[in-house]
Amino acid sequence: QDPVTLQLKHSHQFQFAGYYAAVEQGYYREAGLDVTILEGSDGNEPERDVVSGKAEYGVGASSLMLARLAGKPVVVLGVVFQHSPYALAMRQTSAEPDIRRIIGKRAMIGSLTDELGSADELLAYLIKEGIPASSFERVEPTYNTADLISGKVDAIAVYTTNEPDTFDRLGFPYDIYSPRAVGIDFYGDNLFTSEREIANHPARVQAFRAASMRGWQWAMSHQEEMADIILNKYSRRSDRAHLLYEARQMVPLVQPVLVEIGYQNPERWRHIADVYAGLGMVPKHANFDGFMYRVESSGTSLLWLYRVLGGAALALVLGAAIHFSLLARVRRRASAAIRTGEQRFRTMFEASPLGIALVDSITYEYRDINPRYQEIVGRSQVELNAMRWLEAGHPEDVAQVKLQMGRLTAHEIGSFKVTNRLFRPDGELVWIEVSVTAIETEAGSHPHHLCMIEDVTDKKQSEALIWQQANFDPLTQLPNRRMFHDRLAHDMLKSQRDRSCIAILFIDLDHFKEVNDTLGHHQGDILLVDAARRISACVRKSDTVARLGGDEFTVILSELEGTERVEHIAQHIIDSLRLPFPLGQEQAFVSASIGITLYPDDALDIDDLLKHADQAMYAAKGAGRNRYSYFTPTLQVAALNRMRLTNDLRGALKAEQFELYFQPIVHLKSGRIHKAEALIRWNHPQRGVVSPLEFIPLAEASGLIVDIGEWVFRESARCVQRWRQQHHPEFQVSVNQSPLEFQREDGAYDAWLRYLQSLNLPGQSVVVEITEGLLLDANATVSNKLLQLRDAGIQVALDDFGTGYSSLSYLKKFDIDYLKIDRSFTRNLAPDSSDMALSDAIIVMAHKLGLRVIAEGVETPEQRDLLAAAGCDYGQGYLFARPMPAEQFDELLRQQAV
Numbered sequence: 001q002d003p004v005t006l007q008l009k010h011s012h013q014f015q016f017a018g019y020y021a022a023v024e025q026g027y028y029r030e031a032g033l034d035v036t037i038l039e040g041s042d043g044n045e046p047e048r049d050v051v052s053g054k055a056e057y058g059v060g061a062s063s064l065m066l067a068r069l070a071g072k073p074v075v076v077l078g079v080v081f082q083h084s085p086y087a088l089a090m091r092q093t094s095a096e097p098d099i100r101r102i103i104g105k106r107a108m109i110g111s112l113t114d115e116l117g118s119a120d121e122l123l124a125y126l127i128k129e130g131i132p133a134s135s136f137e138r139v140e141p142t143y144n145t146a147d148l149i150s151g152k153v154d155a156i157a158v159y160t161t162n163e164p165d166t167f168d169r170l171g172f173p174y175d176i177y178s179p180r181a182v183g184i185d186f187y188g189d190n191l192f193t194s195e196r197e198i199a200n201h202p203a204r205v206q207a208f209r210a211a212s213m214r215g216w217q218w219a220m221s222h223q224e225e226m227a228d229i230i231l232n233k234y235s236r237r238s239d240r241a242h243l244l245y246e247a248r249q250m251v252p253l254v255q256p257v258l259v260e261i262g263y264q265n266p267e268r269w270r271h272i273a274d275v276y277a278g279l280g281m282v283p284k285h286a287n288f289d290g291f292m293y294r295v296e297s298s299g300t301s302l303l304w305l306y307r308v309l310g311g312a313a314l315a316l317v318l319g320a321a322i323h324f325s326l327l328a329r330v331r332r333r334a335s336a337a338i339r340t341g342e343q344r345f346r347t348m349f350e351a352s353p354l355g356i357a358l359v360d361s362i363t364y365e366y367r368d369i370n371p372r373y374q375e376i377v378g379r380s381q382v383e384l385n386a387m388r389w390l391e392a393g394h395p396e397d398v399a400q401v402k403l404q405m406g407r408l409t410a411h412e413i414g415s416f417k418v419t420n421r422l423f424r425p426d427g428e429l430v431w432i433e434v435s436v437t438a439i440e441t442e443a444g445s446h447p448h449h450l451c452m453i454e455d456v457t458d459k460k461q462s463e464a465l466i467w468q469q470a471n472f473d474p475l476t477q478l479p480n481r482r483m484f485h486d487r488l489a490h491d492m493l494k495s496q497r498d499r500s501c502i503a504i505l506f507i508d509l510d511h512f513k514e515v516n517d518t519l520g521h522h523q524g525d526i527l528l529v530d531a532a533r534r535i536s537a538c539v540r541k542s543d544t545v546a547r548l549g550g551d552e553f554t555v556i557l558s559e560l561e562g563t564e565r566v567e568h569i570a571q572h573i574i575d576s577l578r579l580p581f582p583l584g585q586e587q588a589f590v591s592a593s594i595g596i597t598l599y600p601d602d603a604l605d606i607d608d609l610l611k612h613a614d615q616a617m618y619a620a621k622g623a624g625r626n627r628y629s630y631f632t633p634t635l636q637v638a639a640l641n642r643m644r645l646t647n648d649l650r651g652a653l654k655a656e657q658f659e660l661y662f663q664p665i666v667h668l669k670s671g672r673i674h675k676a677e678a679l680i681r682w683n684h685p686q687r688g689v690v691s692p693l694e695f696i697p698l699a700e701a702s703g704l705i706v707d708i709g710e711w712v713f714r715e716s717a718r719c720v721q722r723w724r725q726q727h728h729p730e731f732q733v734s735v736n737q738s739p740l741e742f743q744r745e746d747g748a749y750d751a752w753l754r755y756l757q758s759l760n761l762p763g764q765s766v767v768v769e770i771t772e773g774l775l776l777d778a779n780a781t782v783s784n785k786l787l788q789l790r791d792a793g794i795q796v797a798l799d800d801f802g803t804g805y806s807s808l809s810y811l812k813k814f815d816i817d818y819l820k821i822d823r824s825f826t827r828n829l830a831p832d833s834s835d836m837a838l839s840d841a842i843i844v845m846a847h848k849l850g851l852r853v854i855a856e857g858v859e860t861p862e863q864r865d866l867l868a869a870a871g872c873d874y875g876q877g878y879l880f881a882r883p884m885p886a887e888q889f890d891e892l893l894r895q896q897a898v
C-alpha cells in the first residue's frame, strides 16, 4: 500500500464525505493506497501543504486558480462542488432583502491577512452589486455565527450547507445573498494535487482521483450511512441532523445526478479567471494551461457529453442569475426551495422519458434539447444545432404542423398536439406524438416553443397490425367481410349523394372443392391467391374486391351510370378465371359463377344486397356455371336483351340494316334550310326501327361505334355532295360523334378529308357534333382531334349546350363554330322565363365569341319567335320537320326551292 496524505480545508464534516467513503468502502485500498485524511483549520493548509510536499493531495476552493496564476504548481484533479456554497448572511429585517444594507456596516468576509482566499468571490459579488470593499468595514472572521446573532457584526460569510442550520435551530431570522444572483458562479470544493506528484506518480494520481470520485458517488447516494460513519469514525462535533442537513444542501451544489462527480469545464474556469481579472487580481485572458488534470481512459470518450453538460450548466448559470436576483427578495427558505426545484427540474429535463426541446419560435433553431429528444430523432446535439426544427419531418406532415404553428404564433391557440412522422439519418421512419406549447422564456423576448415528443412507432405499428388483421384476409390480403361492409356502406352514402348506382358481384369459384381435395389445401391456397389477383386486375383501383371466406369473393363497383360496365367486368372476371391455374406440376381449371345485385334498385341495406347477390350467384350456378346472373328478373331480361341486341348489331352493318335520317336546321331569319343533322336509324329485321338511344351505347361498349361512325360519315358526305350540287353550294351536314369515338387514339380526320376531296367537297361541308363533357376534361387526344378538324376545315358544334357545366372558358380555348342550345331549354321558353333569360345570355355570349347558335327541339311557333327575337341563328325541331330519310329530305329541299 502506497501511503499518501489528503489535506482537508476544515474540520471533519459532510463536506468531505466522499473521501471518508473511499476509505471506508475500501476504494483507496483497492487502488493500492493507504490514505491519511487530515483536518484543516484556517482553510489554507491544503494549498500550502500540497505545494510544499507535506501532503500529496488537498481540497481547495476556486481560489486554486489564483494560486496557479501566481505560479504555484497546483493542478485540479476534479471538481466536487459544481457550485460554491459561499454566500453572505445578514439579519433579516421587515424590509425587503437588500444587499446594499451592508454599506457602512461591519462584515466578516474572509481573512484579512490571507493573500488568497475564498472570500474573493463574495468581494467580486459585492463589487458587481456596486458595493466596493471600502464601503463597509471588514473585520477578521471568527467563524462564529454568534457574532451575527449578537449583532457584533452585520454580515458574515457562510456556507449555505452549514451555518443556516444553526440559524434555523436558534430561530434567528436571516437573509442569504449569493454571488450567483449576479452571475458569479464559482466552483466549490476541488480535489487537487501538485505537478510534481503528477510527474512522479502518474498512476497513483489517476488511482487516487478515481477512488476519491468513487467515494463521492457512494457518499451522495448513501447519506444516512455516511452520517453514521462520520459520527462514529471521524467527528462528533456536529450531530446527525446537522450532517444530514449538510448532505441535503450539498445535493444541488454537487449535482451527483446531473454531472459526473469530478467533471470540470474549462469554460467555467475561464469564467472564474475572468471574475478575478475583473477584480484586478490576475491579468485578463491569463493562461491556465496545465491547471486542469487531463483524465485518461474513459474520461476522454465522455468529453462531448461533458461539453454538452457544461453548456447546460452555463445555461443554468445565466438562468440562475436571473432567478437569484428575484430570489434575493424572498426568504432564505424560499430561495433554497427554488434552487432545489430548479435542480429537480433540470434533472427531470435530463432524465425525462419524453423528448423535450426548446425551439426559437422565429428561427426554429434549437435552444435546448434533452437526451431523450436526441435519442428519438437519432441525432446528436451538435447535429441538431446545425439543423432547424421540422427539418427531419416527413414532407407530408410538415404542412400540418406549420399550419398549427401559424395559429400558435398568431395566439389563436396556446398549444397543440399532432401525431406525425420523421426520418432518422439512416432513413428509418419514426412516428412521434408531438405537443407544442408557446412559452415565455425571458421577459421582453419573443416566445419559444416547448416541443415534447414521444416515440409512438411501436404503438402505431401494432395498431396498423391489429387493423390489418381485423380488416384484411391474411391469405389474399384482400379486404375481409368486415372491411367489405365498411366500404359498401361508404359507397352507398356516396351513391345517395351523387345519385349513382352500385353493383355488388358475388363470385363463387366452380370446382374449387375438387382442387382442394385432390391437390391439397396448400395448392388450393395458391389458387385462391392467384384468383384474387386476377379478379383485382379486372376492376378499377377505386372498386373493392373482398374475400368473404373460402372460395367466395365479392366486388363492389361504384359510381355506375348504367349496367353495361357491370356486365363487361363480370364477363372479364369469368374469362380470366377460366384460364388454367398453374399449381406446381399440375394445372387446375375452375370457373366462376357470379351473382349481381344493384343498389339502390334491388335492396337498400347491405345484408339484403348480399343475400340477393348470393341468390343470383346460385341462379348462375343453376344455369350451368361459368356465367353471371342478375338478381332482378327484369334486369336479367334487360341484360339478355342487350346481349342479343349486341350480337345482332355485329351483323347490322354488313346486312345494311342502318339508315341515315336527316333533320333540317333552319335559318331563323330567312326560314331557309342549308343545314341538316344526320341521325342514324337501325331497321332491325325482327324488332323494327331501333332507336339510337338504345343501340348507340351498345355500339360504344362493343367498339362497333367506330365502324358505324365511319358509315354515317360516308353516307352523310354522299348526301351533302348531292345537296350542294342540287340545292345550295354551301350545304352542311352535321354528324354526331360519341365521346368514345372522338377520343379514339388511332382515328384521324385526314382520312375524312381525303374522302371529302374524292367527292370534290371541302371540309366545311361537314360539321362534327360533340358534347360539352368532352371539353371539360380535355386531354391531349381531344385537343389534338380538335386541331385536326380545324386544319381540315371541318367545323365543330357543341351539342346539348347548357346541360353540363356550360363553361365559357373552353368555348374560348377551343375552336368551336356552333353552339346547340339543348331542347330542355327550348321546351320551357316563355317571355320573362328563366330559360328565356338563359337562352338570351347564351346567344349574346356566343355571338361575342364569334359562334353561331342553333336551338334544338323547337316544337312551337312561339318558341321559334322568341328565339328569333333573341337573335338565335338557327332552329331545329319538330316544328320544322322530324328527322327523315334522305329521299324525303330531297323532297323537302325541292319544295323549299319552289
Ligand SMILES: Nc1nc2c(ncn2[C@@H]2O[C@H](COP(=O)(O)O[C@H]3[C@@H](O)[C@H](n4cnc5c(=O)[nH]c(N)nc54)O[C@@H]3COP(=O)(O)O)[C@@H](O)[C@H]2O)c(=O)[nH]1
Pocket (backbone or CB within 6 Å): 663, 677, 678, 679, 680, 691, 692, 693, 696, 709, 712, 736, 737, 738, 799, 800, 823, 856, 857, 858, 859, 876, 877, 878, 879, 883
Ligand atoms: N354517335 C352517334 N349518335 C347518334 C347518331 N344518330 C343519333 N345519335 C344520337 O342518338 C340520340 C337520339 O337520337 P334521335 O333519336 O335521332 O333523336 C334526335 C332527334 O330525333 C331528336 N329531336 C329533334 N327534334 C326534336 C324535337 O323537336 N323534340 C324532341 N323531343 N326531339 C327532337 O333529338 C335528337 C337529336 O339530338 P342531338 O343529337 O342532341 O341533336 C341523340 O343523342 C343523337 O345524338 C349517330 O350517327 N352517331
